[in-house]
Amino acid sequence: MSEVTVTPDPFKLVPYDTATVTALAKEAVTTVGFPDGVAVSLEIDEVLPHPLTGTFVDVVAPDRIEIWMSGANFEDPKRPVKFQEQLARAELVRACLRGADRLRPDFAGAPADEELTDRQRAAWDVWTEGRLSRLGVPGARPDRLRYHYRLHHGFNDVADAVFERLWSAAALTWDDLERACAETDAVDTRSRPKKTALRREQLRAHKPA
Numbered sequence: 001m002s003e004v005t006v007t008p009d010p011f012k013l014v015p016y017d018t019a020t021v022t023a024l025a026k027e028a029v030t031t032v033g034f035p036d037g038v039a040v041s042l043e044i045d046e047v048l049p050h051p052l053t054g055t056f057v058d059v060v061a062p063d064r065i066e067i068w069m070s071g072a073n074f075e076d077p078k079r080p081v082k083f084q085e086q087l088a089r090a091e092l093v094r095a096c097l098r099g100a101d102r103l104r105p106d107f108a109g110a111p112a113d114e115e116l117t118d119r120q121r122a123a124w125d126v127w128t129e130g131r132l133s134r135l136g137v138p139g140a141r142p143d144r145l146r147y148h149y150r151l152h153h154g155f156n157d158v159a160d161a162v163f164e165r166l167w168s169a170a171a172l173t174w175d176d177l178e179r180a181c182a183e184t185d186a187v188d189t190r191s192r193p194k195k196t197a198l199r200r201e202q203l204r205a206h207k208p209a
Contacts, residue, residue, distance in 0.1 A: 002029045003039040013046040014071050014081045021074070021088065028092035031135060032100050039064045040099070042092075046071040049080065055091065056113040057098045065099040090132060090139025097128045106173035114199045119181045122152040123166055127177070130167035142167070153181075154188035 004025045009018040025042050034040075041064065048054075048070040056068045073091045076084040101107045101124075110116075116124070126149055133140035146163060153159040162180050166172070 002026075002034050002037070004029060004042065005040070006042045006044065008044065008046060011044070011046055014075075014083075016044070016046070016071070016074065016083050020083070020085070024085070024089050025092050025096075028089065028096040031093055031137065032096040034096065034100055035103065037063055038103065040096075041066045043068045044071050044074070045069065048072050050075045050077055055095050057095050057102060058112060059099070059102045062103075065102070067095045067099065069095065086138050090137055093132055093135065093137050094125075094128050097131055098124065101174075104173075106175070108174070110174045110177075117181075118152040119185065120177065122149045123162075123177050123180050125149070126163055126166040127169055127172055130169065153184040154190065156187060158187045159184045 004022055006018050006022045006025060011018060021042070021044065025040060029038075029040060043066070045068065050072040052070055053072045054068075054070045055073060058066045058068075060066050069091065074083055074088040076082040076087070098113075102110060111120070113121075126145060129140055129142065129145050133142070149163055150159060153162065162184050166177075166180060169176075
C-alpha cells in the first residue's frame with residue numbers, strides 16, 4: 001500500500017474533512033494501481049474558491065509523488081465551499097493517473113506540470129479522461145474537454161481525429177503525446193502566442209481579496 005498524507009490537517013477555511021479526502025486519495029491510488037511503496041503527498045490549497053481550479057503533479061523521488069490542488073477542485077459548482085465527493089473522487093483519480101504516468105521511464109522526458117504548454121497539457125488531459133471513463137469512475141466530461149482541447153489544438157478534422165485517438169488509447173508514452181501535439185500543430189494555422197499552463201502563483205494571484 002502507498003502512504004498517503006493530506007494537508008491541511010485539519011482544514012480551517014473550508015468545511016472539508018481531512019479523513020474523507022485521505023480515504024478518497026487512497027482509493028484513487030488503488031484504482032490507478034500505483035506501485036507498492038510509492039508515497040503520495042497531497043496538498044489542498046483551501047484559499048482558492050471555484051472557479052479557480054488547478055492540479056499539479058510532481059515526482060520528487062522514485063518513490064514519492066507530490067500533488068497540489070486547488071480546494072475549488074472539490075467544490076460543488078452550484079453550492080459555494082460545499083464538498084462534492086464524486087467530483088473529488090474523479091479529480092483524485094485524474095491526478096493519480098498522471099502521477100502513475102510520470103513514474104514510468106517512458107515519461108521521463110515530460111516537463112514538470114508548470115512547464116507544460118497548453119497544447120501538451122490538453123493532449124495529456126484527453127488521454128487521462130479517456131482512462132477515467134474506462135475505469136468506470138463517474139465524472140468524465142468528454143464534451144467539455146473536447147472544446148477545451150480544440151481551443152489549444154485547433155478546430156479542424158485533424159485535431160478531432162487526434163482527440164479520438166488519444167481518448168481511446170490503451171497505452172501511450174511521452175513521445176506519443178509529443179507526436180500528437182506536433183501533428184495538430186502542423187495544421188493549426190491560427191496566429192496566437194504559445195502560452196504555458198497556469199502556475200500555482202498565477203492562480204493565487206487571481207483569488208478574491
